[in-house]
Amino acid sequence: MSSDAPPPFGEWFLNLLEPAQLMAMAMSYYFQVCTEAVKSGQVLAPITQTSRLRDEAFGRFWIAFSTNREEENSTATSASNEPEEAELTGSSALIPPLLKTASGIVLDIGPGTGTQMPLLRSPAITAIYGAEPCIGLHKELRAKALAEGLGSKYHVLHCGAASSELIPALEATGTGVADAHNANGGGVFDTILCVRVLCSVPEMERTTRELYSLLKPGGRLLVTEHVVNPWRTAKGSFGARVAQAIYQLLGWSFFIGDCCMDRDTEGALRRAADGDGGWESVQLERAFGWSPLPYISGVLVKRGG
Structure with missing residues (x-):
């Protein structure tokens, strides 16, 4: 279907x-x-x-x-x-074709236990920095990196996506990856991965702008995120939008790691590059508009230098 x-x-x-x-x-x-x-x-x-x-x-x-x-x-x-x-079904099927295009120096926002790590074994990837704020997941994440043969490439960071946390955590790795940003505010990453994570970051508008600034010219933001139901459109669902509101009232965010069902993540992503003349290209597709967990998935590319 x-x-x-x-x-x-x-x-x-x-x-x-x-x-x-x-x-x-x-x-x-x-x-x-x-x-x-x-x-x-x-x-x-x-x-x-x-x-x-x-x-x-x-x-x-x-x-x-x-x-x-x-x-x-x-x-x-x-x-x-x-x-x-x-074999993957539902929203999980959106992830493999997207993540397999990652290359260069990669920032993996909120990798959790590393379930998507098998998709990051490409030789085109030179280093991966996994920013995971939940320290209880770090042991599993490191074990997964070793199991997938990425132990030397994968750096686990105890931080969220905000620059105020991310830059010090990058500096602490001793790899020099943050030098360009510290010197002139330049980009750091060739690829940034956001998979089911922007729903839970604090101050999403500011975070998406900061992630944009961390991309190198021509860098790509790969996104698979659940979003607010587009109930006002033909492909949306009023019933699913009501369900989102009910779950939020019942404590969804409290129990599910600050996840918000009803965020306009697509709007925030598109606006993230406004101060720099906009993205070079935005290719986002919507899926499961009838569901309480509808998704956007695709690639946003930063303008070249």
Whole structure:
């Protein structure tokens, strides 16, 4: 079925409930972490250390979720002996053809446990910097880099996407990758990857502008992101947009790592280059407009020097 064609009503309705399953799973880890803290004598931790407990719970949730997804993909691939990307369905199918075009010095924003790392083994990639703010995922991320033969190329950074965090973290690697930026504000990366991450970065408008500034002339931003439902358009869904609002009210962002379902990520990305005359080219496609998790996917290219 085309990602643009809405499924039958019954399937569409079940699709509206899929985020509830994710949220229930994330909630269970949060309550588990809170319970452990209380039992260990930290009775007030759920009130006084909410941020720490949320981070720990989200780390556990994401490891479990990512592991389950990898096992499902591996099982499907083994059963059919077809190429991995042919077996992927839904939004996951948007990622392989995009990431396999990455080259040069790469910034991987919010890589999580590194589930997309098998797509980054191209010899055209010289170095990868993974900016992952959740320290609970770093062990898995480093292990994945070693398993994929990227141990010497992949640098794990404990930071978010904001320049105020990212530049010091790059400097700490000792690779000199941030020298050009520190010297004259020049670009650092040939490719920046944003896969299911801009939904959760703080101050998205500022972050997208800063990511733009970190691209070298001619550099490319590769994007696969879920966005606010385009319910006012023919391909959008009013019901799915209402579902997004309900999930947000029920605490989606709190339990799912500050993820926001209803961000106009495409608008922010397009505006990121306004101060520099705009992008050289923008090729973004929309998919799953009938869903509470519709996607944009494609490439934005910075003007050459």
